[in-house]
Amino acid sequence: MLSSDRYSIFSVLAEALKGQTGWKPTWRKAAPKPSYDIVIVGGGGHGLATAYYLAKRYGNANVAVIEKGWIGSGNVGRNTTIVRSNYLLPGNIPFYETSMKLWEGLEQDLNYNAMVSQRGVLNLYHSDGQRDAYARRGNAMHLHGVDAELLDLNGVRAMYPWLNYDNARFPIKGGLLQRRGGTVRHDAVAWGYARGADRLGVDIIENAEVTGFRIDGGKIRGVETTRGFIGANKVGLAVAGNSSRVAAMAGLMLPIESHVLQAFVSEGIKPFIDGVVTFGAGHFYISQSDKGGLVFGGDIDGYNSYAQRGNLPVVEDVLEGGMALMPRIGRVRLLRSWGGIMDMSMDGSPIIDQTPVDGLYFNGGWCYGGFKATPASGLCFAHLIARDEPHEVAKAYRLDRFRTGHMIDEKGMGNQPNLH
């Protein structure tokens, strides 16, 4: 008899014969124990991945993930699903490439199909200066062993013959293509990691909101939650979007602002956009999901916000970019829009580091790029918590880098989070 806990076409067929009634819950609805070795605050993609890698790679399954609502309710459940490692700076490329490699083996590792789909990420350029900036980036990627191709206009035309080439205010001149980039079914990432962690013994505790930290003599002792006190030797925060609020309970002030990013999906239509395309002359990027919806977004609204919603000007700005690039989508309809709260850091790059509180670790500042980082973020955060030293590929993500002047500023926008 096939075990229904191992997912495969055979188990699905076997279950079909009995009306799919033999499946177990994807993760247990665990109640909190009095204490754990490690408590991860935040049941989003990063927190769940951290717990999974702690158990799987660092041999510590005495771990709880506590989540104030339902798992995956944060940004892992409200993003535009893009994965890529086409970064410019040496502080970022190895980390995101580690993530990309983990994506590539994720499904077999987790036995969960998150639909990692490497259909290519194409960043368009519209001027010689932009071309050279992309060349610099693509070359940096190559030096790190990451794939990148600089396409000229004909190369772009061959991939997307129907873009607006002939009537454009800022004509397309080419693009930087990362073929290994693509999309992943976002919710499934949270579920897959939750299932993986759960099967290794991690407790996933939903509807438990952190209300405070117990700190004795500078050392963390545990977390106060709406489901009672949970003791812990080590506590990791993975609550991007709400990092400042949670960290403030431990007396920390962070180089982070919370901003709202809107995202959009259209009605399902027959697929015609194969990969991810970003417009280089406006705020617009797009892909098409396996259900047929056009998934797209643009700029953040630009003001501090904890409300998961934005305003019309950005909606219009995004679609102006969309129609400038893809005038054939004019009669396709917008189905849903939503807003996610981004941890916008002061240089646009994340933070994975110890905090001044002994035993309290911080993971945040993901800006709008946290989804693609999920596996590496989990791995590196697990490494940091387990070993008390940064993972090789996350060494630059220090909390004190702003004080020392070692910012990792991909866009060159400085200490203004809403411009990153």
Added chain:
Amino acid sequence: MSNLANGLAAGKGASISERSDIAVTHVAARRGARAALDDAARTAFGTALPSAPRVIEAGTATIVWAGPDQWLFIEKAQAGSDPSVKLAATFQGLASVVDVSDSRTLFRLAASGPSEALIRGMGIDFEHNSFKPGDVAITHVSHLGVMVWRLPDGSGYEFACARTYARDFRDWLGKV
């Protein structure tokens, strides 16, 4: 650029023209000199300077509020005379004065009230009873920055847009 308003159709009973025979001076009060500046303006123009977004006809000059403690003085251009020089003398020590005659293109829309298309197109409430004679607004339309005021006598509107955007603005104005 020749007259940009040529060939513009306007709604019924309205007409659009470009005002090119004018001198425009930007005046900004020196720190702490506002009261004295008003006194000087009273002496020279018979009126204090508007503190709110309003336009005043003051003899040969039209004084348009252009931001906090800032105004545009619009006067008829005359060969051999530079109004900005005169204003600088009048407001010596009380205001900084810059000739901006060529910064903006000025369109006049002669109309007793706003057309439906104009009301729709403006991002501020432009209805007859909301944007009254003498009102001024600095705003944007269709991604173009614009200053607009309704002539104090109610005979029309003037739109000032940055000169290098003027063709796009003219196209917009032609549609409303």
Added chain:
Amino acid sequence: MTQSQSFRVAGLGLVDRAQPLDFTFDGVPYTGFAGDTLASALLANGVHLVGRSFKYHRPRGILTAGSEEPNALVELRSGARREPNTRATVTELYSGLDAKSQNRFPSLSLDLLSINGLLSPVFSAGFYYKTFMWPASFWEKLYEPMIRRAAGLGRAADAPDPDIYDKANAFCDVLVIGSGPAGLMAALTAARSGAKVILVDENFAFGGRLISDWRTIEGKSGSEWVNSVVTELASLPNVRLMPRTTVFGAYDTGTFGAVERVADHVAVPGPGQPRQTLWHIVAKQSIVAQGSMERPIVFGNNDRPGVMLASAVRSYINRFGVAPGRTAVVFSNNDEAANTIDDLVRAGVTVAALVDTRPMLPPAIKAKARKHGIRVFEGAAVTDAVGGQRVSGARIAAAYGSINNIVCDLIAVSGGFNPNLQVTTHLGGRPQWQESLAAFVPGTLPKGMSVAGAANGSFSLAACLREGARAGANAAAAGGFNNGSASAPAVEDELTEVSAFWHVDGAKHKAFVDQQNDVTAADVRLAEREGFRSVEHLKRYTTLGMATDQGKTSNVNGLAMMAELTKKSIPATGTTAARPPYVPVSLGVLAGEHRGKHFKPTRLTPSHDWAKEQGAVFIEAGLWLRAQYFPKPGEADWLTTVNREVKTVRSAVGVCDVSTLGKIEVHGTDARKFLDRVYINMMSTLGVGKCRYGMMLREDGIAMDDGTAARFADDRYFITTTTVNAIKVLQHLELCRQWHWPDLDVQLFPVSDQWAQYSVAGPRARDLLAKIVDKPFDISNTAFPYMACAEITALGGIKARIYRLSFSGELAFEIAVPARHGDLLMRKLMSEGKEFGAIPYGTEALGVMRIEKGHVGGSELNGTTTAADLGLGKMASTKKDFVGRVLAQRPGLADPDRPRLIGFRPVDRTARLRGGAHFIGKDDQPIAKNDQGYMTSVTYSPMLGHWVGLGFLARAEARIGEILSAVDPVRGETTLVEVVSSAFYDPEGARLRV
């Protein structure tokens, strides 16, 4: 076509029978009437099968008569105007309408993919997540293409949308959303009080349920009453009536987004007419009066064509005069739906049975049924619809368990009503569950918003009218309009009892919760079993509510079923908060006119027309169009042209339009102090009549912008910024002036557009300008040396400014005149310059010469470089504070090993250089740890006869003469380069001081 419109009922409906309209569906011609929707016209012709479902390709019909329709989706129009997933139920019929069914192959009646239905035991919710993992490489190659082939319903157009879209703004005291009884009363009451009122309705006809239900008000029929109210509203100057307009979203501070479908009800918009308009409506008060939507009951085969919401049945009969069948079964749990038997009888439809889930029907309804000889089943349920492509019967489980099969072709179903409260939740309001209504009602409301009528859970007509009047009066009063009377016409009471009922047990066939996404009751049970119990998990795991109908007919049913499975209350299980848009809106209208060449405004310099006459090639530079180069006949390529322009400048004279520079007047007694604080170098020591190059940092110590400052008087400076940073710098300076140092006496004037400015460069520049400037201005090197400036006149009395500045490294001046004279000045420079061989040159030659001189440009000022990185560290004054000074001293920025700007030339002088190449040791592997910097700017230097480049290199100054590899793997090139001074041409600067 003798059978044409054989289901049209004589004497009923509001369609205009004098105006027949021809249309086609799947190529078959039909006729309807003006006032029809596509759905009503199809039903009039007896067409019920209109589409196929997403996953199982089941035949689907028309479930609703409104925008909540999950099934009747068609491709409307064709070619570039093809509109996928268009709801037939809200598509206004027009002459020549052409619609096709979707998601079927080869045809609607024979769809081969309906085989998926047989595989449904496998295709359960979430089955993707459990399969298609082996082998990994098959996902992109095999599995995903297969899934993507099946994805989506309709097809997007494959050509640019030919229609235009418009945007508009409106401001009002009271916005009323919805024109049913509550909305009409609200609008009327508010309008009569004098408030500025906007009334919108998504339908093309006002009236809401009053034109769909058979009601009387004040002795008038519903539609007559509606007409009288609308006529009065239309006569009031303070009212704007907006039919065909959907408020799709509520945004902050009383802003609403609405789409008006201006020309969707004609085949092609008129000339200049937009297809749709996006309205920004700013309302001091808003009243949500969007009524309610009926929800279906989940039973076996409840998706068969011929199963229709009871309210839709009434709408087709009363509004459109169409009988949606010949023999009907009514299946409901509430009084309003049970009363549908009246309408069916009136339309001549045989009512075979009234099936109600409640154990006891109200006596009045029972009596009515008895009068018409209708069989009544109390405490009963339809377990299954019978039939394939059309309902042919209903299987009814009676209260005591007996099964009755009844022949019918229409099942009118109602599970109660959900208030349309979506807009009330857009700003974060949470709906509240009201047990007595078995429905969510609006919870907390945003400031200024109220809800009236069925949207508020007040379902009776009397309550709608009453609440509407009150809401209208209150909203008007909030705006200071107090003279309205809140009285409403009295109407007879009606029964509105409902008893919660969500799904039927004992169905033999698949029972659909979300019809469009083919989510069945079994899928909901599976989700529960696997732990996806939160309503959000349920949605995401099963895709329930994610289809184009946004779950309007399925969310509450799914939620209730999950509550039942988890033995929790409905409110404890979740809510149904919505996000914009309320109904799907076209992407084109959100963009409006800003597409194609009009995506962004275009800025033109004062001599643009002249440059165009010269045949200049233009380049986008931010919003500007700038002359890039001026090709001459016979020149083979742009490089030939640019080389000629550079050589001419360096040997004779050239003129370049630099009007795009940002220009700011900085005045006031503290202007000098102010500039000292914003530039890294001293500006207070600059003499009157002098210019100085300056650099500004951001507060974080990184270079922000460079430019020049010129001093025309003690209290009068004029500064320039780079073209791209003009707006950013002004904003920064205003922040410094207003916020950091509010006590300084400084005034800023943006004057970028005031001046047309030209660089006149080359050995003959002085000769040329001597003919331009008015006497007695002395332009000689002694009187007007390098870095001098002056206010002068030119061309016989034109106000002008002249600066002895050089970007090219040649003897050069910049001369500026008021913009209106720019064209004249350019023409004069060319005609007067003829004798010196003067030519115009563009941004390309400008760029070549600045690289030859090693000046920094946008590629170097990239937001991550310090003044020291740019080789300008020595400019920073140590005698004063300035923005960015403190933080520039952080170790990471002060590190002497940071890459510094330096020059490069190819070892093989015939090799070309590439911007974006990285530097590695010449014998090193091209891997990250050997990365030592990157090339920022390159050009072919016509003066040196080879390529030169600027770039950032670690410890650069100490490495002059070193040979490195410039690797450019994205272009497959590796070039040996030599590190050289960045001053490639005339390093002593001898040429510019002559």
Added chain:
Amino acid sequence: MRIKCPYCGERGNDEFSYLGDASVKRPDPSAADASDAFYAFAYERKNVAGPMQELWYHAAGCHAWLVVTRDTRTHEISDVKPAQDVALEQQKTASAP
């Protein structure tokens, strides 16, 4: 979202550009702890969930910088003042004995 400019009246937020927290002020560059103070000024943010004072610039209007009090949870604006007035007031308070 609409912001009531004290000079121009209520306008859509697309007329404004945003800088951020107005509670951090440029420190005294000559103070002994200037490097710490400038670090905090440039990088540390309270990131308030609730009413927050923040700087907006009326870019498409009168070019005034404004101190806007806005609830970051609801986007509701309770107060708008010219930044220059606020800054002058703060200077006065700071220099008062």
